[in-house]
Amino acid sequence: MRTHTSLTTYRTAVNLKDIEAEGESFVFHRQTGELNERLADLIGSHDYSVDLSVRPMGNVFEISGQISTQMDLVCARCGRETSAPIKDDFHEIIIVLAERPRAGHSGHTGSSDEGPFCNYVTSYEFDLAEFVHEHIAATEPYRPLCSRADCDEVFEKAQVTDTSPTAESNPFAILKSLRAQIKSGHR
Numbered sequence: 001m002r003t004h005t006s007l008t009t010y011r012t013a014v015n016l017k018d019i020e021a022e023g024e025s026f027v028f029h030r031q032t033g034e035l036n037e038r039l040a041d042l043i044g045s046h047d048y049s050v051d052l053s054v055r056p057m058g059n060v061f062e063i064s065g066q067i068s069t070q071m072d073l074v075c076a077r078c079g080r081e082t083s084a085p086i087k088d089d090f091h092e093i094i095i096v097l098a099e100r101p102r103a104g105h106s107g108h109t110g111s112s113d114e115g116p117f118c119n120y121v122t123s124y125e126f127d128l129a130e131f132v133h134e135h136i137a138a139t140e141p142y143r144p145l146c147s148r149a150d151c152d153e154v155f156e157k158a159q160v161t162d163t164s165p166t167a168e169s170n171p172f173a174i175l176k177s178l179r180a181q182i183k184s185g186h187r
């Protein structure tokens, strides 16, 4: 894999018609700041590294690369905050539709078992920031675990508290409020 050490700033939206025939590379990270604002709702102030390339292939476009960052999440077992690594390698196709596909002829969105995922778009203006945002959101672990040494212990203690008849605490309510705190930027 290539390593990028320069602090060049790349554009985050492209017109696919302007992409050079041999393809173009885009590199975004915290230091150059291209996606800092756009990704803040998902990754807060964590570092991120996005390396993607777009290449015309006939009348479609190939988009491939890697995304690497971290997300603040709530441990699904002990309920404490944790941060999970996010890694995504992607290799997809962008197809620009001249017009909306006819009914019955377009049910082909995202066929991962038949080849690369196809992004059907209706404009040559392509927002790379939105693409990266969607990928990170889709990579969020469904059931993150903190892997702290006392994760099980804290979980067991919480179970004991919850079974006490006087306890009003609902683990899901706690998770919800923790999530709300994280989402509101409470760090």
Ligand SMILES: [Zn+2]
Pocket (backbone or CB within 6 Å): 075, 076, 077, 078, 079, 080, 145, 146, 147, 148, 151, 152
């Ligand atoms: Zn845990």
